[in-house]
Amino acid sequence: MKAILALFCALQLMTLVAPSAAAYYSKYNRNYLKKLLLQLDLKLKLHSKKHHINHSSTDRLKICKESSSVIKVYHSSVIGCPGSWTGHIRNADLCGRGYHLCNKNDRRSLLSKITYKDAIKIPGCYAFNAAHDFYKCIDCENRTAHDDLAGVGRACPIKVERRTSCITGGMIDAAKTFESYSHKRACQYHSGISGVLCCKN
CATH class of the missing domain: 1.20.5 (Single alpha-helices involved in coiled-coils or other helix-helix interfaces)
Incomplete structure (x- = not known):
């Protein structure tokens, strides 16, 4: 109560x-x-x-100078930057601050980390300043036996598995043919190329 x-x-x-x-x-x-x-x-x-x-x-601090689009090829160390250039690929000014156009000297430190199987999955075709003539990784030059412009990507014209090149496990060329020099197109841009490969400094 x-x-x-x-x-x-x-x-x-x-x-x-x-x-x-x-x-x-x-x-x-x-x-x-x-x-x-x-x-x-x-x-x-x-x-x-x-x-x-x-x-x-x-x-x-844009990674790619002419595009906000970035294609990761090997983490953030190797990327694809869209765009075109005139003349020899060394004239391509598409890589932003902290990166440079990949070349044969990047083979040991970076390019060899890219496998052929991964490279052919990349959309487009991204060229870099090297050649794969006779299954080597050499300078791309406007002369015979040095004119097969290297690249990565499923849209690149030439792809051969299990061949020595700048990457591992196969060879990919951005060049349209093995005779670019004879066609006066050695190491140059063509409509089938999406851009260039940029390596971290």
Whole structure:
């Protein structure tokens, strides 16, 4: 009986106190919400400023000079950058800061890490400054026996498995034929090439 009476008194007290408590809470809540909104507005402004700075920095450090599209060939160490060039592939200026046009000197450190099986899965055809004449990894030059422009990608014209080249396990040429020099197209761009291969410095 005492327990029931105590419960009844508590309920009565709540009905008396609740309206004033609700009013106090509402006032407190409004003040708190106002402060919260001011803090949030300040944080949003700071975030916007920070984001703008980062965005500008990213633009200055683009991996590919002429495109925001990047094809990862071997992690972030070897990438494909879309674009074209005029004349010898050494004239291709498509790699951004921190990267250079891959060449025969990158074979041991980077190019050999690319396997033939992985290379033929890459969409497009990305050339680099080397030649695969007679299954070697040599300089690409405008002369016979040095004119088979190297590349990676499923769209490259020439693909031969289990042959020595700059990559491992096979040979891929960006050149249209084995006689590029005789056609005066040695180490040059053609419409079947998607871009160039860039190696990290």
